[in-house]
Amino acid sequence: MTAPEERLARAALTRAVEPGDEHAGRWLRRYGAVGFLQRLRDPDLGPYPDRDPGPDPHPGPSGTEPFAGTGRKRVDGWRRRAADADPRRDLDAVDRLGGRFVVPGDTEWPRQLDDLGDARPIGLWIRGPADLRTWALRSVAVVGARACTPYGAHMATTLASGLAERGWVVVSGAAFGIDGAAHRGALAAQGATVAVLACGVDTPYPRGHTELIGRIAAQGLVVGELPPGTHPTANRFILRNRVIAALTRGTVVIEAEYRSGSLVTARSAQRLGRHTMGVPGAVTSGLSAGVHELLRGEATLVTDAAEVVELVGDMGQLAPPRRGPVLPRDLLDPAAAHILEALPAGGLTPVRAVAQRAGAAPDDTLARLYELHSLGFVERQGDGWRLTNTPTEGSNARRGGT
Known part of the structure; x- marks a missing residue:
């Protein structure tokens, strides 16, 4: 179990550091959460105060400045936010919601997130009764366009409900369009679903999905990297997608334009060695153009839950053979x-x-x-x-x- 001071330090760092900041991840790996936070709050601390640390297995840039090699503007931003951080207040806030803060080293920490390297989350704020690590072991991401077509919403709903009926956890971002349809499909099948937010877990976004996110928190899990009360930004949505990709065994994209956050999720999944899948649409539809581009590359075409499970499931979980009607x-x-x-x-x-x-x-x-x-x-x-x-x-x- 993680030491209390380590948990407090990581909770403070989630307020000081933006998600996915690899510069911060490198210093966190070098100094540990407590040492990193100390150096942010005390500019006079050098790389290794009061002791000889011995050889560093992951050496950073040399010099007397503890963050040598990282831009001054970035470090100043960390320090300003670290000075205002009150981790006990944030931990109390999530506790009042019935939630918790999970960090590396906890039994609930999904170790596949470690594949992100220095971009790994500092910790995860969680609402919901289930164990995230257990659920993540058997999970699939379903993502796509916010302004989806009725076809896209139908495919997301039926595919998610089919996955849920087969015992798979559906992970998405709780956005309008494909994300919301996927969550609803899983919930309608009395299945498991996880919403990964780009804000605090006590800040439902989009506002129109307040009720849906509440249902997910009661029946599934709501997860975020940012502390309670934090609001989303455009960049945080993009960075959130790497968590969706790393957390799951594969990502299915249903409707996405050429420039789409859903494609960011799919490409993150490809880089991490996860399965990447796409549901085809009309070739004349701009909303499916990004999906078709994925399918021309390394993504696999899927049309239903059985075909998804054939890729991400265990040996022998094959989709039934396809054929037309018997004449x-x-x-x-x-x-x-x-x-x-x-x-x-x-x-x-x-x-x-x-x-x-x-x-x-x-x-x-x-x-x-x-x-x-x-x-x-x-x-x-x-x-x-x-x-x-x-x-x-x-x-x-x-x-x-x-």
Whole structure:
């Protein structure tokens, strides 16, 4: 379990440092959370005060300045915000919500987030009854356009509900459009869903999803890197997407333009070695242009939950084989189907002519014609045979019908 002073320091740093700041991540790795915060609050502290630290397994830039190599403007910003941080107040605020603050080293910490390296979250503020680490082990991200089409909303809802019914956790960003449809699909199936916010977990955003985010907090999990009371910015939405990608075993994109935050999530997933999937749309739709670009690369085309699980699930969890409807002709014995193919589309044809066209013996041909007659494919008139006047699926196809 993480030491109390480490937890307090990380809580303070979530207010001092913007999410995904790799410069801060490097110093956090070098000094530890307590040492990093001390150096932010006391400018006189050098790299290693009062002791010889021994060899550094991850050396940073040399010099007497503890943050040598990081821009002065960036460090000054960290220091101003660190001076105002009150981690105990923030921890009390999330506790009053029934939430918690999870940091690396806790049993609930999802270790796949460590794949982000120095861009790893400092900690995660969480609302909801479930264990994030357990849920993340079997989770899929479903993301896409905010201004989605009815087709996109339908696909997000049905795909998410299908994943939930198969025991998978649906992760998204609680935004309008595809995100909201995915969350609702999982909730409607009485399944598990996680909303990763670009703000404090006590600050529902967008406001129009206040009720939805409340339902997710009660039935699933609401997660954020920023402390209580923090509001979103455009940059924080983009940075939030790397957490969605790292937390899950794969990302599905449903409708995204060429410039889209959803594509940022998908490309983050690709860099992390996660599965990247896309649901195709109309080629004339600009909302699907980004998805189609992904599909031309390394992304995999999927159309339903079974195909997603085939990629991200365990060995043997294969999607059912795809085929069109079974027509009566599909059920014919191959020899009978061959004779049916040999019967011309128009007029009466003698048995010998049919046999010659099929390359079969006349007696065998006659036996197959009577079999086809009993099934309604052909009829006899005198010594000739022809296709039935009422076309079946088989004969209709032979005549070029639809």
